[in-house]
Amino acid sequence: MTYTLSSINSQEGGGLAQVPKDRQQRSVPRPRLNRETVLRAGVELADQVGIEGFTMRTLSQELGVVPMALYKHVANKQELLEGMVDLVWNEVTEPDAGRGWKQGVRDRSVSLRDALIRHRWAVGLMEAAGRPGPENLRQHNAMLGCLRQGGFSFRTTVHVMSLLDAYVYGFALQQKTLSFETPEESAASAAATHDAESAETAARYPYLLEVVAELAKEGYDYDAEFTVGLDLLLDGVEALRGSWRSA
Amino acid sequence: MTYTLSSINSQEGGGLAQVPKDRQQRSVPRPRLNRETVLRAGVELADQVGIEGFTMRTLSQELGVVPMALYKHVANKQELLEGMVDLVWNEVTEPDAGRGWKQGVRDRSVSLRDALIRHRWAVGLMEAAGRPGPENLRQHNAMLGCLRQGGFSFRTTVHVMSLLDAYVYGFALQQKTLSFETPEESAASAAATHDAESAETAARYPYLLEVVAELAKEGYDYDAEFTVGLDLLLDGVEALRGSWRSA
DNA sequence: ACCTGAACACCGTTCAAGT
């Protein structure tokens, strides 16, 4: 989770203002930039600062280079982000059709969700407008193949993939916004938020208050939550194998 | 869908460069700004230009005012967006517990999804970090109440709401990125994208190609797709009423 | 109480120039 970026940071970012420019240049024998290095550094930076802090200028600074240098390796910021997203897709394990469609699809859904948690900035970009990258294509192809080989009709296969991905994306989206780390912090934060408004709020939103109080006591486990919902979905999907619209 | 903004646009935006400043000021007897007007204009503008084209400066221009004037009514852009999101929550119909939990929850899920389609910029912001607005609180409280009154245990209620919202958000997220309007355009666009790469791609992603070809022939109905998946979820949820973990 | 003008510290990106 903590890559090499922080060390680069303390070397360059910290001392950058003090060190003369040509000195700074030579002190870190920076390897020649290429597309791959730029994309990987982009992922690292976005992981650390989030999408709103991610700029061409900060990225170039991390790489010890002037902002314009990046444009030799990526067309523009949009295309850079697309490349970064495909790097995230590359981290997702393909479904293994040999283990059966259900296990294969389950594994890949968990893997996708894990990747989205590691790279919280990516959720809104995974299915974004631009041309899908090769890893994206490979991944979706494998998913479709797993379901087709599992005996799902063509039409149902498309439905199921859309349904499962919607759940994974949506869950990651919900979890992304919750910035606290542990369930305990989560509960405490929720309680604190609403306690401040106290009496009036309690009267207006009784069910909400019940939840906050209860969660404050017991905590909330997102990981367990996700897999329970996923299995519910998979069971539902299994029931319609061969029965959804045109079989 | 097409509000009054376009007419304002043609009045002010179009002639703004030609008309002298004081003249332009008086020609449109602009009513006094307040928080409500700013937020509503914000929603309209974001609907039209998307979140990336939505700036304080363009919004102020739409309102016939200098950018700084907005800061009398909203603290900053972040707080403005939060207010706009709560306006979207206000469009969502509360679940009617009287019709039974299943119908109530279904109606509100469809309504939420419709709102997210009308305001595509909102998906990533609905559960965003800031303080949830009053409409957001009211909405979630009503959803919880509907499920509790439907006989769901406290714990299960939380799970179900999280599961359903994840699906709605995720589906809207998928649909958001597809910018084409009709299913036919959707299919054509998909086909065109992959046709360009032709032979090599066909060999590498056979299942994906199958989908593209098939969808090009038959089209793809997102609306039907959404409700089918939703009903699958609701049936699955019904089965675990009173049985999920602590009943 | 509400709006404005000028200014600041940022953005992404272009272009011509350096090595």
Place this chain on the structure above:
DNA sequence: ACCTGAACACCGTTCAAGT
């Protein structure tokens, strides 16, 4: 082939000033 410097047209936002 790769990187740089200077510049352009934008951002959000502050502050002092106007009415």
